[in-house]
Amino acid sequence: MADLNELKKNAGILAANKIESGMTVGLGTGSTAAYMVARLGERIQTEGLKIQAVSTSWSTTIQCRQLGIPLMDLGDAEHLDIAIDGADEIDPQKNLIKGRGAAHLLEKIVASMADHYIIIADDGKKVKQLGEKFAVPLEILPNAIASVTYKVHKLGADLQIRMGAPGKDGPVISDSGNLIADAKFGTINDPEKLDSELNKIPGLLGHGLFIGMANKVILATPNGIEEW
Numbered sequence: 001m002a003d004l005n006e007l008k009k010n011a012g013i014l015a016a017n018k019i020e021s022g023m024t025v026g027l028g029t030g031s032t033a034a035y036m037v038a039r040l041g042e043r044i045q046t047e048g049l050k051i052q053a054v055s056t057s058w059s060t061t062i063q064c065r066q067l068g069i070p071l072m073d074l075g076d077a078e079h080l081d082i083a084i085d086g087a088d089e090i091d092p093q094k095n096l097i098k099g100r101g102a103a104h105l106l107e108k109i110v111a112s113m114a115d116h117y118i119i120i121a122d123d124g125k126k127v128k129q130l131g132e133k134f135a136v137p138l139e140i141l142p143n144a145i146a147s148v149t150y151k152v153h154k155l156g157a158d159l160q161i162r163m164g165a166p167g168k169d170g171p172v173i174s175d176s177g178n179l180i181a182d183a184k185f186g187t188i189n190d191p192e193k194l195d196s197e198l199n200k201i202p203g204l205l206g207h208g209l210f211i212g213m214a215n216k217v218i219l220a221t222p223n224g225i226e227e228w
């Protein structure tokens with residue numbers, strides 16, 4: 001059986017090798033994205049690749065600083081050539097669930113800024129229908145937790161505030177200072193509709209449904225890479 005980390009690494013390296021000098025690049029978060037960031041750092045050091053990057057989380061920012069990857073502040077960036085990120089579920093239409101690492105709010109902003117949004121993953125992330133394995137992560141303004149919970153519940157989900165980050169008691173707090181919750185809808189029959197319903201809830205700052213955003217998926221399987 002193929003090693004999961006090898007598969008993630010293969011996808012990450014292939015995506016990083018697509019980056020060209022002069023590009024502005026959005027860098028995702030998670031274990032697969034970290035392999036892509038590591039390869040970018042290697043190319044900067046060995047080939048003199050010249051890029052400007054925008055990070056989607058503190059964890060990616062710290063990795064970029066360690067590797068000497070030049071970062072722009074997200075607040076100064078208007079547009080990106082490309083963004084590369086991992087995902088938790090990918091359906092046949094390239095719709096995604098993201099946010100296991102609680103970075104989905106910034107990840108979606110960065111994805112929306114890019115001409116090309118590339119998803120890298122191992123083949124365990126492929127699903128027929130979103131919601132098969134994962135709940136939909138939410139980022140919620142702390143003051144709006146009760147009203148958002150009420151509204152999401154009315155849409156049919158069981159909602160749980162995410163607790164217990166290693167090394168800290170209490171709720172998981174996002175890099176932007178908000179609460180993270182996971183909304184269990186079960187399999188999602190109409191992801192576009194749910195996306196637009198969630199987008200209407202005041203105080204729900206972000207959610208992990210990424211509908212119609214990905215241009216390409218690079219999926220590492222035990223038999224090689226699939227791109228579609």
Ligand SMILES: O=C(CO)[C@H](O)[C@H](O)COP(=O)(O)O
Pocket residue numbers: 028029030031032033085086087088097098099100101102103104107
């Ligand atoms: O959305 C994310 C973080 O918020 C990640 O991209 C997603 O969870 C995939 O992570 P991994 O590559 O570690 O499986």
